[in-house]
Amino acid sequence: MSASTTSRHHILSVLVENKAGVLARVASLFSRRGYNIFSLAVAPTDDERFSRITIVVDVESAPLEQIVQQLDKLVNVVSISELAPERAIERELLLATVEAGPAQRVEVAALAGIFHGTVIDVASDRVTVAVTGTPDALDGVEDLLSPFGIVELQRTGRVALPKLGSRRRLQPVADRAG
Numbered sequence: 001m002s003a004s005t006t007s008r009h010h011i012l013s014v015l016v017e018n019k020a021g022v023l024a025r026v027a028s029l030f031s032r033r034g035y036n037i038f039s040l041a042v043a044p045t046d047d048e049r050f051s052r053i054t055i056v057v058d059v060e061s062a063p064l065e066q067i068v069q070q071l072d073k074l075v076n077v078v079s080i081s082e083l084a085p086e087r088a089i090e091r092e093l094l095l096a097t098v099e100a101g102p103a104q105r106v107e108v109a110a111l112a113g114i115f116h117g118t119v120i121d122v123a124s125d126r127v128t129v130a131v132t133g134t135p136d137a138l139d140g141v142e143d144l145l146s147p148f149g150i151v152e153l154q155r156t157g158r159v160a161l162p163k164l165g166s167r168r169r170l171q172p173v174a175d176r177a178g
Helices: 003-007 022-033 064-072 102-114 135-148
Strands: 009-017 036-044 050-058 077-083 088-099 118-122 126-133 150-155 159-162 168-171
Touching (some): 009 159, 064 077, 077 159, 102 118, 102 135, 126 135, 135 150
Antiparallel strands (some): 009 050, 009 077, 036 050, 118 126
């Protein structure tokens, strides 16, 4: 990812009530307004009442403040934080199946191992690897796996948390979950 691409992407961590339809309403908001989502990941938190949506937004489609204001209008949104890349810990999961017969398996496994990945499935002519890392590192993994012949590839999109002491809360939102 180039520096110019990175500067136009911002990471929003949105804590929402864990209720049916919340993700659909968030996605619908972006669609209706014509905002671009670069990456979106959602999962439950340690408190079963809430889920965290990590949204990497393209601020060329709309100013960040406008996106936050629109998100804040959604009833099930509890809090919104911006996670600046230099103050956040970001990770993404990549699963890739590549062409690799017996002679190439060791090479693919070693390549995955360099990035702290693992081989998770093996067939006679293919290998599936799982690698977790930063988006830039996974771009590198993709580049290195390409010569083997990528059969299928899936990336989860970013998940992120602030480095300790680095959270910047963008919008005070009343505690609607209480």
